[in-house]
Amino acid sequence: MGAIDLSGETVFVTGASRGLGKALARAFGDAGARLVLCARGEADMRSVAKSLQPETEVEWGAVDVSDAADVAALFARASERFGPISALVNNASILGPRVPLREHPIDEWRNVLDVNLTGTLIPTLAVLPGMREAGRGSIINVSSGVGNIARKRWGAYAISKWGVEALSKNLALEEEAAGIRVNIVDPGSLRTEMRQAAYPEEDPRAPSPPAEATDVFLWLASPASEGVTGERFRAQDWNEPT
Numbered sequence: 001m002g003a004i005d006l007s008g009e010t011v012f013v014t015g016a017s018r019g020l021g022k023a024l025a026r027a028f029g030d031a032g033a034r035l036v037l038c039a040r041g042e043a044d045m046r047s048v049a050k051s052l053q054p055e056t057e058v059e060w061g062a063v064d065v066s067d068a069a070d071v072a073a074l075f076a077r078a079s080e081r082f083g084p085i086s087a088l089v090n091n092a093s094i095l096g097p098r099v100p101l102r103e104h105p106i107d108e109w110r111n112v113l114d115v116n117l118t119g120t121l122i123p124t125l126a127v128l129p130g131m132r133e134a135g136r137g138s139i140i141n142v143s144s145g146v147g148n149i150a151r152k153r154w155g156a157y158a159i160s161k162w163g164v165e166a167l168s169k170n171l172a173l174e175e176e177a178a179g180i181r182v183n184i185v186d187p188g189s190l191r192t193e194m195r196q197a198a199y200p201e202e203d204p205r206a207p208s209p210p211a212e213a214t215d216v217f218l219w220l221a222s223p224a225s226e227g228v229t230g231e232r233f234r235a236q237d238w239n240e241p242t
Contacts, residue, residue, distance in 0.1 A: 004218040007032035010082040011221055012075075014065050014123055015092030017044035019192035020142070023210035024089055024217055029056035031218055036078040036085065038063035038071075039092065057082070065092045065119030075126040084130035087138040087221035090120040090164070095194050096156045109156045116160035120167060128175070135179040140220050141168045143186050148232070165232070172230035181229040183220050187213040188236040208236060215240070 011028045015021040017039030025037055025048060034057040039045045042062035049060040059081055061074035078085070096112035097104065120141055131137030146154045147161030165184055172182035189195065189207040196204050213235035219225050220233075224240075 004031050004222045004224065006086075006218070006222060009086035009221070010034045010036060010078070010084070011087045011089065012036040012078070012085045012123065012127060013089045013091060014038050014063075014119070016060075017041050017048055019194065020187055020190060020210045020213060021089075021091045022048055023214055024091065025052060027211070027214040027218055028221070029058075031222075033086075033221075034082050035059070036074065036082070037061075038065065038074055040064050064115075065090075065123055066114040068122050071122050071126055075123075079130065084134050085127040085137070087140065088123055088127045089140045089142065089217060089221075090123060091142045092116075092119055093142070093157075093160070093194075095197055098153050098157075098198060099155055100153055101155065104155050112156035113160050113163070116157065117163040117167070120164050124167075124171070128180070131180050132175075132178045137180045138221050138225070139168075139171070139180065139182045140217055141165075141182070141184050143168075143184050143232070145186055145188065147184075147186060169230055176229055181220070181225065181227075183225075183229060184232040185213075185216055185220070186232065186234045188234060212236065 011033040013021055013024050016025045016037035029035055029052045037060040045060055045062055049058045052058050059078040063070040063074050093116040094112055096108050141164050143165050144161045146158040147165050168182050168184045190210045191207045195207055216233050216235045216238040
């Protein structure tokens with residue numbers, strides 16, 4: 001992919017302390033963006049932020065994306081420091097139990113939907129007013145290979161990702177006239193802790209490193225993807241349009 005320059009842009013990445021989110025933070029920082037990063041684990045999130053500084057300006061927080069007050073506090077600090085958010089990547093998610101729906105504990109069902117689906121809407125609602133005022137913005141929602149194809153024993157995780165895809169499609173229609181692009185990315189099989197938890201029998205070295213899935217996110221956050229909205233991309237199959 002040709003070099004993407006995001007100098008002067010501010011990118012908000014949720015679930016940024018490990019796996020794909022951590023790789024995205026590095027990729028966006030290398031492209032020149034200022035970063036707003038969050039994850040629930042304070043120690044891991046602090047470590048990621050320190051690894052990016054001082055080359056990259058970073059505002060971060062130990063934030064639960066399903067907690068509107070947590071998100072609002074981080075967003076307020078970031079907005080005061082950087083101004084409007086240019087792009088949002090809703091990456092934070094949890095796996096939950098891989099069981100048939102008839103066996104799914106209701107408390108864990110609620111927790112997965114809170115983090116994965118409501119935790120996509122809450123940061124989105126935080127950034128939308130600024131994007132609408134600016135007349136531009138890119139929202140990139142992370143789905144999954146089970147986010148649009150029915151499979152057994154994927155429980156609340158799969159349902160939550162179907163919900164994220166529906167949210168994305170509806171929001172793309174609602175915000176297109178405001179200049180806001182909303183797209184979906186299925187990152188594919190990546191070498192992450194969540195992947196290992198979902199497939200404990202798999203050789204953990206088999207999936208691709210998360211850094212190999214970042215190119216489409218950079219493109220979607222940049223002016224190069226202007227006019228692209230309501231689409232679904234598979235990160236590891238993606239090639240930059242010519």
